[in-house]
Amino acid sequence: MREFETKNNQEKFTCGEFEYQVIRSARKTMTLEVRRDGNIIVRAPLCTGLPRIKRFVNQKQDWVLGCLERTKEYREEKPLSAELSEAKRNVYIRKAKETITKRVSYFAKLMGVSYRNITIREQKTRWGSCSSEKNLNFNWKLILAPPEVLDYVVVHELCHLKEMNHSKAFWNEVEKVMPEYETHKLWLKENGWRL
Numbered sequence: 084m085r086e087f088e089t090k091n092n093q094e095k096f097t098c099g100e101f102e103y104q105v106i107r108s109a110r111k112t113m114t115l116e117v118r119r120d121g122n123i124i125v126r127a128p129l130c131t132g133l134p135r136i137k138r139f140v141n142q143k144q145d146w147v148l149g150c151l152e153r154t155k156e157y158r159e160e161k162p163l164s165a166e167l168s169e170a171k172r173n174v175y176i177r178k179a180k181e182t183i184t185k186r187v188s189y190f191a192k193l194m195g196v197s198y199r200n201i202t203i204r205e206q207k208t209r210w211g212s213c214s215s216e217k218n219l220n221f222n223w224k225l226i227l228a229p230p231e232v233l234d235y236v237v238v239h240e241l242c243h244l245k246e247m248n249h250s251k252a253f254w255n256e257v258e259k260v261m262p263e264y265e266t267h268k269l270w271l272k273e274n275g276w277r278l
Contacts, residue, residue, distance in 0.1 A: 098140050101147060105136055115143050117150035119276060163227055163278055179203050179223035186237045187219060194260060196244040210271060211236045213243035224278040228271070235267035 094105040103115075103123035113131060116124045127136055140147070167175065180203045187201055199217045205224070206212075212220045219240050225233045238260045246253035257264050 099144060101151060103140060113139055115140065117147055117154065119154055121151060121154050123147060164224055175226050176203060176223045179226035182226060183221050183237065186234055190237055190241055190260065194241055196241055198244060211240040213240045215247065217244060227278040232267045232270050235261060235264055
């Protein structure tokens with residue numbers, strides 16, 4: 084193992100076949116994350132010594148290598164939308180605009196909230212967003228997801244009109260409208276890349 088760089092509480096090291104980044108912050112526990120893009124991140128409390136971090140990563144080495152193998156498979160598989168012709172993609176975008184507009188209208192009435200504009204885009208990493216001006220953005224690829232997952236993203240963004248954060252109060256608002264939201268959130272986390 085050797086150190087690569089240290090910058091703003093972020094350090095890079097190598098362990099066997101892989102590199103990992105250490106991010107120190109005011110937290111109590113140490114976690115290890117293998118991202119879909121193959122990046123590996125260790126989040127550690129500020130006072131954690133380097134030998135302890137290295138032992139932690141060594142103990143998880145087999146698990147990390149397994150995850151890296153799966154992320155490689157993910158990256159080699161093409162998402163559904165990659166196979167679409169321009170014409171077919173435009174059909175889906177129009178359908179997404181129509182469907183999402185209806186679902187936003189339905190849930191906004193149900194929740195007693197108002198919004199300004201709805202924009203349909205193709206973001207790489209986001210399914211939706213809500214601005215402080217009450218404008219809503221949604222990824223057209225949601226039309227390729229199960230309808231209840233699309234509804235979850237709509238409810239999620241509308242709840243930001245009440246709570247502009249991801250606090251406990253925010254998730255309570257989501258749960259009021261959609262008690263089973265965690266199932267849909269998990270589906271998106273595990274399968275969103277396929278869309």
